[in-house]
Amino acid sequence: MKYFTGSFVFTFFGLVASYFVGHYYGGTTAAGLGALFIAVILAILEISLSFDNAIVNAVVLKEMTPVWRHRFLTWGMLIAVFGMRLIFPLLIVTFIANVTPWDALIMAATKPDEYAKLMLSAHLQVAAFGGSFLLMVALKYFYDEDKDLHWIPVLEKTPVYLGSKVEAIEVTLALIILAIISHFLPSHEALAFIMAGMAGLITYVIVDGIGSWLEASDGQMHDVHRASAGMFLYLEVLDASFSFDGVVGAFAITHNLFIIMIGLSIGAFFVRSLTIMFVEKEALTKFAFLEHGAFYAIGILAMIMLLDPFLHIPEWVTGLSGGAVIIVSFLWSLRKGQRLSAG
Template sequence: MKYFRGSFVFTLICLCLAALLGYHMTGTPTGILSVVFICLVLGILEVSLSFDNAVVNATVLTNMSDVWQRRFLTWGVLIAVFGMRLLFPLIIVGFAAHLGPVSALMLAIEHPDQYTHILSGAHTAIMGFGGSFLAMVGLKYFLDAEKEVHWITVIEQQLTKLGKLEAIEIGIVLLALLAMSQFMPAAEAFNFIVAGLSGLVAFIAVEAIGTILEAPEETTTAVAKTGLGAFLYLEVMDASFSFDGVIGAFALSTNLFVIALGLGIGAMFVRSLTIMLVKKGTLAEYRYLEHGAFWAILSLATLMFVSVYHDIPEVITGLIGAALIGIAAYSSIRWNKLNPEVN
């Protein structure tokens, strides 16, 4: 429990703020309890949908110093809660409706339904950016010519061979963007492709920063292990993971601050879980857990692309990720039992 003490304190603070918000909104005990309950539900959903994110975060954090691990848990939470869960939706709405940040905030407060409608209208572009970035994360892991440990051997061995081709993962994502755009109206297809290309550029930029800041060194995540570079990589990846969660949260509440508090609770627990995985060496103990997390990332990237055409419930996204990680953990336990001499 020592890894989650900060998360519980943070949760208590958020729930107190939620109670004050509920009192301001309704002035009734029922309204207060309703807002607090919604925050708790949003927090639980965020944790359940982001376990794969925690595992991937742990693979990067393992190679970071204690200083940068603490910064991820402190600065990273501020970025996750106030940046992604509060400021990012305002920026999207402001850009889509040609409003300034203050005007977008007032729109969220005074006309939440209109705010939600505008944010939902940016769904295609958001999914294009997030899907591209996460696809690059997943493909970079499996298209590694030097990767030796395989979980789904029949597939992963072939992907490893493809990894010998220069920039093959970029070509795959570009083809996916082009294929998906063929079935969209011209204006929507343009926005989708531009957002997807932005996701690609964001991944390359973050990777380049890490490479510039530290001498080249091989890593399992294909990202330089320098503190700042890895920190930026984690934050952009967290943003991509949270896109669908932020938008889906409006099904429970249209209040921007209720959503920020609820998802913030979940984001804090995900970070505490990440730190626990690192400190306890869970990834080293479970041989295929990392593989399951990256397969979950690829599945999420695919679902983000597909969601441009079909509404996909959050529960399906979460169950697929949880199932892949669960099966990977079981496979790891089974492998450990069959190979006790290795442990």
């Protein structure tokens, strides 16, 4: 429980705040309780959608210096709560409506329905950007020529082989997928989709390139800190990509930006707590296939986001599908551990 104390404290104050926000807009106790309930639902959805994010965060965090690990869990938390859950939606409306961020905030506070309509109108581009970035994250993992442990060998050995023979094959595959999907979209949507998808892909290449450039070269502490700084940047963009679909999708549940920020932020705090627990308990070492399950879940989430123009899948279904894969990988890891113990 020590890992989740801060999350429960934040949850308490967050739910109290959501009640008063609901009461302010609705004017009744029922409206306040309704807002509190919505905040709980959003928090659960955020946790289910981002559970695999916690695992990937733990994969990277264990390689970072204590200083940069602490910065991610503090500065990164502020960015996750206020940057992605408040500023990001405001910037979308600022860009679409050609207004100032302050005007967008006033619109969110006084005209939530109009604000939500503008937010939802950007869902195609947001899904394409986040989906292509996450797709690159998954492909990079499975096409890594240094990957030697396989959970499902029949699916994983061939990508590793191709990754060792074909340079940047994951970029090629991502471009092919974007091209195929955009081909079936109406012309006025295809260009927006392919441009946003390309932006997500380019963002991944840039962030990955910066991380490689900052990699430790001779083991000196200065270089280790530089490498950790690159990992910090990678994790922040990764967190943002996980948040995109959840933030926009939350407007299908409520049009109140402040309830959305509270609910999703509660979920983000629990994801951070899970990340710390995974690192300190060395869960990825004890459960060999948990990491594999997380990257399979990321691949599923990426394809769901990219296929959203044709088939919108509710966020709770997305969360359950990713969670189911991770649970299976966890159980399979236990089975492998028992086999090793028996041997």
